[in-house]
Amino acid sequence: MATHRIESIVLKSWPLHEADLLVSLFTRGAGKVKGIAKAGAKSRKRFGGALEPMTYVLASYTERPRQELVRLDACEIVASPLADAMDYPRAAALAFYTEVLEEALPEHDPQDAIFRLTLAVVGQTRKDHIWMPVTYFSLWIPRLLGWLPELNRCTVCGEALVGRAAYFHSQLDGLVCEAHRGMGARRLTAESLMLAQQMFRQPVAAFVSHEDKEPWPAARAADLRRFTTQALERHLERRLRSVEALRRLGG
Numbered sequence: 001m002a003t004h005r006i007e008s009i010v011l012k013s014w015p016l017h018e019a020d021l022l023v024s025l026f027t028r029g030a031g032k033v034k035g036i037a038k039a040g041a042k043s044r045k046r047f048g049g050a051l052e053p054m055t056y057v058l059a060s061y062t063e064r065p066r067q068e069l070v071r072l073d074a075c076e077i078v079a080s081p082l083a084d085a086m087d088y089p090r091a092a093a094l095a096f097y098t099e100v101l102e103e104a105l106p107e108h109d110p111q112d113a114i115f116r117l118t119l120a121v122v123g124q125t126r127k128d129h130i131w132m133p134v135t136y137f138s139l140w141i142p143r144l145l146g147w148l149p150e151l152n153r154c155t156v157c158g159e160a161l162v163g164r165a166a167y168f169h170s171q172l173d174g175l176v177c178e179a180h181r182g183m184g185a186r187r188l189t190a191e192s193l194m195l196a197q198q199m200f201r202q203p204v205a206a207f208v209s210h211e212d213k214e215p216w217p218a219a220r221a222a223d224l225r226r227f228t229t230q231a232l233e234r235h236l237e238r239r240l241r242s243v244e245a246l247r248r249l250g251g
Helices: 088-104 112-124 131-144 190-201 204-213 222-236 241-248
Strands: 002-015 021-027 031-037 056-063 070-079 166-168 186-188
Touching: 002 031, 002 070, 002 088, 002 112, 021 056, 021 112, 088 112, 088 131, 088 222, 088 241, 112 131, 112 204, 131 190, 131 204, 131 222, 186 222, 190 222, 222 241
Parallel strands: 031 070
Antiparallel strands: 002 021, 002 056, 021 031, 056 070, 166 186
């Protein structure tokens, strides 16, 4: 039997019998872990408010030999998304992060870069300020998972795409030039492609000062988000409900 106290991000919780909860955690050192929180639905002393999705916690849990589920003993809140004002767009953005991580991350596979990315974008996802961090997250996640090829050249002919529009479609991971766009291809503007390259070079905090002065409209980089979320859905082989919710908001 091994005990752990580890930085974690709560992904989801499901009710079990009586007041117990099944909880999915994205831990910093052990990857995604699932465990049972005994009386988690009513124990305020051990879990009060700590099991909301995207809550950053110090989780204490116990592993037993040959048991898939750990025993979640307590969670201490480090940072809660409920500390800031919540509206529907912010809730939809947080649900997007949650659904992608829950579906994409394998069990017990440490992903420190994704852990740090998640903390960074959740910290910047505020009321009336969701589209920049959502764009940053949707771009970096497929790259960190190895699902996104380089975006500066056509994947068919290798022609440079810098300073010009590119195209993408549902059956191809990367971008193509106009000559290889094919039927049903969608356009990615030169501005959005340039923004992607900037986001690959800079941390999310580098985009905050402009965001504070003038929040991104939903239409900004919507083509880039459609491209990256399409890549996510293709590799996951399923539609993401949270992506549809964001699209209904105009993004």
